Amino acid sequence: MINHTVLFKFKEEATQEQIQAMVDALQALGGKIDEIKEIQVKENFSERAKGFTIMLYSLFESKEALEAYQVHPAHVVVVTDHVKPILGDIMAIDIEF
Structure with a gap:
């Protein structure tokens, strides 16, 4: 599995x-892209996130x-229309387990 x-930010x-x-x-992509086994898009509640919300x-x-x-294509549209216009910074990590 890949996380x-x-x-x-x-x-x-x-x-x-x-x-x-x-x-x-982003959350709706779970119903549009078969490769997604699970997706959760949530707001941070701690003060330790250094501005990542x-x-x-x-x-x-x-x-x-x-x-x-x-x-x-569904992911590309979301990134182009909803993410890039408001994005200040991003951090991604991919792990295998």
Whole structure:
């Protein structure tokens, strides 16, 4: 299994509505991309996150499934329309278990 985790930090001018639209669009990918076995997009509640406020946690069967997800048209649209316009910084980590 592959765990793909992404942390998002937003531009100061990003609105709560834009952030929520991004969260909703990312979460909805679970119903659109077969390679996703599980996806959760949640808001951080601790003060230790150094400005990263949203986390995406997702599971895939293989590295190939993760790669297919990353180039899937539905994912590309969400990144282009909802993530990039408000993104201040991003951190991603992928682990195999």
